[in-house]
Amino acid sequence: MGIGGSDMYRQQILDHYKNPRNYGEIEDPTFSHVGENPMCGDTIEMDVVLDDDEETIEAVAFRGDGCAISQAAASMLSETLPGTSIEDLKEMDRDDMIDMLGVDISPMRVKCAVLAEKVAQDGTDIYFGEKEVDKTVTEDD
Ligand code: FES
Numbered sequence: 001m002g003i004g005g006s007d008m009y010r011q012q013i014l015d016h017y018k019n020p021r022n023y024g025e026i027e028d029p030t031f032s033h034v035g036e037n038p039m040c041g042d043t044i045e046m047d048v049v050l051d052d053d054e055e056t057i058e059a060v061a062f063r064g065d066g067c068a069i070s071q072a073a074a075s076m077l078s079e080t081l082p083g084t085s086i087e088d089l090k091e092m093d094r095d096d097m098i099d100m101l102g103v104d105i106s107p108m109r110v111k112c113a114v115l116a117e118k119v120a121q122d123g124t125d126i127y128f129g130e131k132e133v134d135k136t137v138t139e140d141d
Contacts, residue, residue: 009102017068022078026061030054033123035136037111042066044074046119050086057081057089060120067112069101074116076100086124092117111138 029047036043044064051058060078064071080100081089097113098105105113118136125131 006102013068013072013101013103016072016075020062020071020075020078022059022061022075023063024061025063026059029059029061031123031127033119033126033136035115035119035122035138037066037070037115037138039111039138040066042070042112042115044070044116044119046074046078046116046123048081048120048123055085055087057084057086062116062119066115067109069105069109069112070115073097073101073113074119077116077120081120086128089120089124092121114138 026047026049030050032045032047034043034045042065044062044066046060046062048057049059050056060081062074062078064074077097077100094110094114094117097117098110101113115138118138122131122133122136126133
């Protein structure tokens with residue numbers, strides 16, 4: 001699958017890919033957002049529920065279609081985000097996603113690793129009126 005690293009991490013990625021956590025939809029989420037890697041057409045759509053103060057993420061669900069890295073990253077992120085503050089989400093970057101995946105990611109695959117993170121961040125920015133895009137694309141990363 002074009003990734004290096006230890007067997008344990010590769011197994012973990014495959015496990016998240018085959019058995020994605022929090023896969024599906026949340027009824028009546030605070031917001032939903034979709035992203036695509038235009039190079040391959042892989043997509044991730046995410047539903048997010050914020051707490052009453054709109055400072056912390058309470059729940060995340062996602063659905064998508066794509067490579068093992070993009071979908072495993074979304075699954076792992078969906079486990080990490082509940083309990084995370086909006087401020088901390090905004091500060092996440094590609095290195096956090098690569099650390100989460102635990103494998104060496106080739107430059108070509110970085111877009112795969114960051115798609116879910118970008119969807120969560122853009123969805124948040126759109127919700128708070130700080131950004132205006134219909135869809136996240138990973139072209140610029
Ligand atoms: Fe499409 Fe990885 S090959 S997101």
